Each structure stands twice: as structure tokens, then as C-alpha cells.
Amino acid sequence: MTGEQIVFLLVALFTLSSGVMVVTTRNLVHAALWLVSTLFGVAVAYALLNAAFLAVVQVVVYIGAIAILFIFAVMLTRKEMRDQGPQMNQNWWAGALLSVFVFVGLFFLLQGWSGLSRTASEMPVGFDAISELGNALISPDAYVLPFEVASVLLVADLVGAVYVAFNRR
Amino acid sequence: MVPLSWYLIFAALLFSIGLFGVLSRRNAVAILLGIELMLNAVNINLAAFWRYGDVKQMTGQVFAIIVFAVAAAEVAVGLALVISVYRRRNTVVADEINMMKW
Amino acid sequence: MSFWNDPLKVAADWLLGILTSWGVSEIAAQIFIGLLGVVILLSLLMVLDIFLVWVERKVVSRFQDRIGPNRVGPFGLIQPFADIIKLIIKEDTTPSDADKVVYNIAPLLSMMSVLILWAVVPLAPRIIGVDLNIGALYIIAAGAIGTLSIIMAGWSSNNKFALIGAFRQVAVMVSFEIPMLTVLLIPTIFAGSMGLNAITEAQDIWFVWLAPLGALIFLIAAIAELGRAPFDMAEGESELVSGYNVEYSGMKFGMFYAGELLHAFTFGGFWAILFFGGYRFFGLEQVSAFLGIAVVLFKAFLGYWIIMWVKYTLLRIRIDHMLAFNWKFLTPLAFTLLMVVALMNALLAGVPPLFYVVAMFLSNVILGWIALEVARSYGRKERERIEGVKQVVELHH
Numbered sequence: 214m215t216g217e218q219i220v221f222l223l224v225a226l227f228t229l230s231s232g233v234m235v236v237t238t239r240n241l242v243h244a245a246l247w248l249v250s251t252l253f254g255v256a257v258a259y260a261l262l263n264a265a266f267l268a269v270v271q272v273v274v275y276i277g278a279i280a281i282l283f284i285f286a287v288m289l290t291r292k293e294m295r296d297q298g299p300q301m302n303q304n305w306w307a308g309a310l311l312s313v314f315v316f317v318g319l320f321f322l323l324q325g326w327s328g329l330s331r332t333a334s335e336m337p338v339g340f341d342a343i344s345e346l347g348n349a350l351i352s353p354d355a356y357v358l359p360f361e362v363a364s365v366l367l368v369a370d371l372v373g374a375v376y377v378a379f380n381r382r
Numbered sequence: 383m384v385p386l387s388w389y390l391i392f393a394a395l396l397f398s399i400g401l402f403g404v405l406s407r408r409n410a411v412a413i414l415l416g417i418e419l420m421l422n423a424v425n426i427n428l429a430a431f432w433r434y435g436d437v438k439q440m441t442g443q444v445f446a447i448i449v450f451a452v453a454a455a456e457v458a459v460g461l462a463l464v465i466s467v468y469r470r471r472n473t474v475v476a477d478e479i480n481m482m483k484w
Numbered sequence: 485m486s487f488w489n490d491p492l493k494v495a496a497d498w499l500l501g502i503l504t505s506w507g508v509s510e511i512a513a514q515i516f517i518g519l520l521g522v523v524i525l526l527s528l529l530m531v532l533d534i535f536l537v538w539v540e541r542k543v544v545s546r547f548q549d550r551i552g553p554n555r556v557g558p559f560g561l562i563q564p565f566a567d568i569i570k571l572i573i574k575e576d577t578t579p580s581d582a583d584k585v586v587y588n589i590a591p592l593l594s595m596m597s598v599l600i601l602w603a604v605v606p607l608a609p610r611i612i613g614v615d616l617n618i619g620a621l622y623i624i625a626a627g628a629i630g631t632l633s634i635i636m637a638g639w640s641s642n643n644k645f646a647l648i649g650a651f652r653q654v655a656v657m658v659s660f661e662i663p664m665l666t667v668l669l670i671p672t673i674f675a676g677s678m679g680l681n682a683i684t685e686a687q688d689i690w691f692v693w694l695a696p697l698g699a700l701i702f703l704i705a706a707i708a709e710l711g712r713a714p715f716d717m718a719e720g721e722s723e724l725v726s727g728y729n730v731e732y733s734g735m736k737f738g739m740f741y742a743g744e745l746l747h748a749f750t751f752g753g754f755w756a757i758l759f760f761g762g763y764r765f766f767g768l769e770q771v772s773a774f775l776g777i778a779v780v781l782f783k784a785f786l787g788y789w790i791i792m793w794v795k796y797t798l799l800r801i802r803i804d805h806m807l808a809f810n811w812k813f814l815t816p817l818a819f820t821l822l823m824v825v826a827l828m829n830a831l832l833a834g835v836p837p838l839f840y841v842v843a844m845f846l847s848n849v850i851l852g853w854i855a856l857e858v859a860r861s862y863g864r865k866e867r868e869r870i871e872g873v874k875q876v877v878e879l880h881h
Contacts, residue, residue: 216511221384225392232396232419236403241411242639246586248415249632251396255422258392261384262433267425267446269621274450277628277661279418279457281654284635286411286461288647290468301406302477308405316398323390331434332383340437343617343678346447349440356444363451370455378462380469 221261228254239300241291245283252276263336266343389430397423410464410474414457421453488772490610492521525613529602529746536745537564539785540792547796567738574734579642582731586640591732591739593633598747601626605753606681608763608776619680620668623754624661627709630747631657634711634728637740641731649727652717652803657709659810663818664705670698670825671758684762692759693841695825697848699759701818706751707791708806710744714798715806752787753780760787817855824851 231251238244252275259268302308323329349355396419403416425446432442468474471481487494496517503513538553538561545552553560578587603613604622616622631654638650672678674694675686683691692699708715729740756762760783763769769776801809828847832840 215383218384221388229395229399232399235415235419236399241409244412244415248418251419252422255426258426259429262429264429264443266618267429267443269618269625270450272625273621273628274454277631278658279454281631281635281658282457282461283411283415286465288639289465290411290474300408302408305406308402311405312398312402315401316394319394320391323387329387330385332385336437346440346443349444359448363448367451367455370459374458374462378465
């Protein structure tokens with residue numbers, strides 16, 4: 214067991230247990246806070262994968278904006294401060310069964326792939342991932358078109374969200 | 383050395399946990415929380431394939447960044463819809479939002 | 485590499501030698517030395533934090549034409565210790581029906597979000613916690629964690645005023661992150677990298693001469709991020725009964741308060757690093773690393789003094805004015821500034837340095853003047869509209 218493997222196992226344990234708490238806890242604000250810890254665990258996983266930019270953007274976008282949006286939405290959509298009533302569906306066992314099937318299916322699908330147990334090659338020396346990413350995002354024979362389409366999507370989303378949630382008094 | 387399979391199984395587990403959340407929760411906001419978990423699992427998958435493939439090809443990271451943007455967009459509109467529904471029907475329990483059920 | 489030039493490496497190598505000669509494995513020794521460095525940095529920061537309490541009280545008193553603490557010790561220097569002892573021995577209350585776990589974690593997260601910022605501050609050419617090549621973005625990420633801690637504090641206090649204060653503060657913080665992020669890209673354009681060490685190394689000419697409007701926007705956005713006046717709608721004592729920290733007493737409140745002061749000092753430091761040359765001062769940092777640290781701390785104190793000056797001079801702004809100011813004025817201005825700076829930087833690629841500096845400076849000043857004129861004409865129209873309505877009302881008497 215190398216140190217890297219131990220660190221990965223700890224991070225995975227932390228993230229998955231936070232994920233389980235997200236989907237099972239009764240108090241919704243607690244669920245949003247467990248989501249924050251899950252997202253932070255995922256950010257650490259990105260850092261382990263040498264994707265430093267993705268890790269920082271994960272914290273800024275997911276924890277700094279999306280999680281806060283969730284907390285606001287939870288606080289604005291409750292009749293009183295406490296949560297009442299059951300928090301699982303009537304057919305929650307069907308949902309559990311289905312997700313177990315999905316996981317087992319994915320697992321067997323992966324086993325059939327030969328390149329599954331490959332290990333990571335060394336990062337090339339002097340490889341500046343940030344500038345390569347920047348070049349890929351704006352160079353015409355790379356991904357400038359999806360990038361621009363994503364920004365149009367975000368503008369449309371912004372206008373749509375404000376319009377839908379606008380409180381016309 | 384962490385094999386690729388560990389990352390993929392981690393992502394698959396996170397995806398299934400999110401799927402369980404989407405299928406089993408009553409509150410609409412809690413369903414959106416499950417969707418966020420699924421999107422994060424997909425992102426881990428993309429980043430792992432970037433790292434364990436050809437690192438010079440930035441496709442994995444670019445795809446992951448576009449998924450970030452799409453996830454943020456979808457959460458914003460989803461929560462706006464939930465808040466708007468709450469204002470009209472005064473409930474966020476998904477079972478009770480059934481006016482258009484035939 | 486003598487000790488005066490590169491103290492961290494010399495000390496680390498010496499310790500490593502001692503530890504391996506005692507039989508400790510190399511990896512464990514490296515981890516131990518790393519942890520030791522973190523502990524030393526945090527201890528020095530907390531001592532600095534205590535000193536900042538004294539600085540804050542003396543400066544505010546001078547601004548308000550009084551003397552400030554001068555009884556406890558010479559010039560009141562022992563006063564912060566008296567404050568801390570008072571806070572520690574106070575009763576540690578928790579409101580009934582408060583969410584205990586979240587209530588107790590919130591001040592810790594708030595302090596943590598400030599302390600992790602110091603991992604990327606370049607104190608000298610070779611003294612930096614982690615030389616991240618995305619240091620500028622890391623600052624925003626740490627601010628995001630701070631935002632989370634405030635909403636946790638506000639919600640878990642089970643108090644309507646705390647909740648409203650937290651909502652307002654989080655709205656302001658999330659809104660002002662956008663001009664701050666945009667203006668952080670300006671030193672990135674000039675230096676070609678987001679790493680704070682690279683930005684400091686690239687400042688042969690301080691970036692404040694190249695982009696003064698950018699420095700100003702960063703200062704305004706930073707003051708809003710800190711939640712200090714004139715943007716302290718959320719925790720004004722006369723507004724919302726101290727907002728999100730109303731239910732906190734004792735050392736938990738002390739953590740919020742001390743964390744806020746250290747946060748202000750840290751952003752004074754970042755303002756100095758990004759726009760005023762960081763540890764560079766006409767080659768002084770090459771003489772000795774400790775002189776580099778002294779230069780950074782001096783510039784950070786100057787930045788902190790300007791932040792305090794702004795706090796104790798200006799009136800508090802109303803929350804809707806604050807948000808309108810951000811979304812309708814500061815964000816479009818920051819975007820336009822980024823486009824102008826990027827364009828000018830590309831156009832003036834090969835010109836002599838003096839011409840470059842003068843052209844960038846003038847372009848910033850012209851853009852700032854245009855923005856002010858637009859704001860002024862908008863204000864004039866608003867005033868005429870309101871005054872027109874007033875005249876109509878008076879005629880109908």
C-alpha cells in the first residue's frame with residue numbers, strides 16, 4: 214500500500230460517506246452541508262489527479278455558488294424551521310434496488326475492458342496544464358465552439374432563472 | 383500507484399448514491415442534490431480518463447469544465463422552478479405537485 | 485545558498501539531516517518538517533492577529549480624535565491580551581434550539597478560510613507556502629469557504645436577525661466576487677501566469693502604474709468581501725444587532741472578530757502583492773530574505789491602513805444600493821477594463837517601456853473618467869425624474 218493509495222482510499226471514504234449522508238439525512242440544511250463536504254472531497258480527488266485548476270474551480274463554482282444556492286433554496290422553501298414528515302418516497306426500496314443494479318452493471322461493464330488496471334504515467338516535466346487548458350479552450354481547431362456555446366447557455370440560464378423566480382408584486 | 387479502476391469504481395459508487403437520492407427522496411430540492419452528486423461523479427470520471435490517458439490532450443479537462451458550467455446552469459434554473467412552484471402551491475414535496483396528472 | 489538568502493531551505497535541510505541521523509525515515513521526516521512549517525506560520529500569524537487588534541483600536545481612536553487604549557502597558561500594548569483573557573473567561577452560551585454542530589463549526593470555518601490564504605502568500609523570493617500556479621484563483625476559493633461559514637453562523641443561531649444579516653452578507657460577498665475575479669485577471673495578463681510568485685517577479689514596474697483603475701476596483705471589491713464598512717450592512721451594530729454574530733459570545737465571537745481583522749490584513753497584503761510589487765523594493769529582497777518579508781509586511785500594513793481609513797471615514801451603504809452599485813456599475817466597469825487592458829497589452833507588444841506605461845495609465849484614467857461621466861449622467865436623470873415628480877406634487881396642493 215503506497216502512501217498515494219492510502220490517501221486516495223481516505224478521500225474516497227470521506228466523499229462516499231458524505232454522499233450517503235446527503236441522500237439519507239432528514240434535515241435538509243444538513244443535507245446541503247453534507248453536499249459541501251462531498252464536493253470538497255471531490256475537489257481533493259481532482260488535486261490527486263494533478264488537475265489543480267479543476268480542483269480550485271470546483272471549490273469556487275460548486276461550493277462557493279451552487280452549494281450556497283442550495284442552502285438559500287432550502288431556507289426559502291420551508292413552512293417552518295423544522296422538517297416534518299417522512300423524507301423518503303413510498304417506493305424507496307425500488308430506488309435502492311435500482312441504484313444497486315446500476316452500480317453492479319457499471320462494475321461488470323468496466324471489468325470487460327482491458328485497460329482497466331493501467332496506472333498513471335508520469336506527468337511530463339515542465340508541463341503547464343493551465344496554459345495548455347487555456348489554449349485548448351480558445352484555439353479554433355480545439356474547443357472554442359463548445360466554450361462559446363457554454364457561455365451562451367449560461368446567459369440564457371441566467372435570464373431564464375431570474376424570469377422564472379421573479380416575484381411580481 | 384493508484385490504478386484507474388479505483389477512480390472509476392469511486393465514480394460509479396458516487397453515481398449510484400446520487401441515483402438513489404434522486405429516486406427516493408420526496409423533497410424536490412433533495413432530488414436536485416442527488417443530481418449534483420451524479421454530475422460530480424461524471425466529472426471525476428472525465429478527469430481520471432484525462433490523467434490516465436494522454437495528458438497532453440486536454441479534452442478531458444475541457445469536457446469537465448463544460449460540465450461545471452452546465453451543472454451550474456441546471457441547478458440555477460431547477461431551483462428557480464422549485465421556488466416558483468413553492469410560491470404558488472406552497473409545497474415542495476414532489477408527490478404533491480400533481481395538478482397536471484391525468 | 486546562505487542562511488540569509490534562503491532560510492527555509494537551509495533550515496529544512498539541517499532538520500532533515502538531524503532527523504535522518506536519528507533513524508527516522510525520509511518521508512516521515514519530510515512530513516514532520518512540513519507540519520512544523522505550518523505550525524510556525526500559524527503561530528506567527530496569530531501573534532500578528534493580536535497585534536492587529538491593538539493597531540485597529542489605536543487607529544480608530546486617532547480617526548475619532550481620541551487617544552485609545554493607553555492604560556494597560558506602554559501605549560496600551562497589553563490591551564489585546566486583556567481583551568483575549570476577557571473573551572476566554574466569558575460564559576460560552578449556545579442558544580436553545582440552535583443547531584449545535586453547525587453553530588460550533590461556523591467560527592472555525594471562518595478562521596480557517598483566512599488562515600489557508602496564507603499558504604500562497606509570497607513572503608520572499610524563496611519563502612512561500614505552496615507555489616501554486618493558480619494562486620490568484622485560490623484566493624477566490626478561500627473566500628468561497630468564508631461565505632459558507634457566514635451562512636452557517638446565521639442559520640444555526642436560530643435568530644431571525646442573524647439570518648437576515650447572514651443572507652445580506654452572503655449576497656454582498658457572492659456579488660462582489662465577480663469584479664474581484666475579473667480584476668485578478670489583469671495582473672495575470674501582465675505577468676503571464678496566475679501564480680503569485682510569478683506576478684511578483686514580473687513587477688519591474690508596479691502594476692498599479694499600469695492599471696490604477698484595476699487596483700481601485702480590487703480594493704473596493706476586497707472591502708466588500710471582507711464585510712467591512714462601508715459595506716458592513718450585515719454586521720453593523722446599529723442595523724441588525726450585529727447580524728450573523730449576534731448569538732455568539734466568548735471566544736467564538738473572538739474568532740469571528742480576530743478572523744475579520746486578519747482577513748483585512750491579508751487582503752491588504754494581496755493588494756500589495758498584486759499591484760504594488762509584493763516583496764520587491766528596488767532589489768532589497770535580493771540582499772536578504774528577511775528584508776523581503778519586512779517589505780511585504782510593511783506594504784501589507786499600508787494596505788491595511790488604507791482599508792481602515794476607508795472604514796472609519798465613510799458612511800454605511802444601504803444593501804440595495806450596494807448590490808446596484810456592484811451589478812450596474814462595478815461589474816460592467818471591470819469587464820470593460822479587462823477588455824481594454826487585454827487589447828492594449830496586445831497592441832502595444834513591442835513598444836519601449838515608458839510609452840507602454842504611459843499608454844496603459846492613460847487608458848485606465850480615460851476609462852475611469854468615462855465610467856464616472858456615465859454614472860453622473862444617470863444620476864442627473866434620476867434626480868430630474870424625482871425632482872420633476874416633487875414639483876408636480878407641490879403644484880397639486
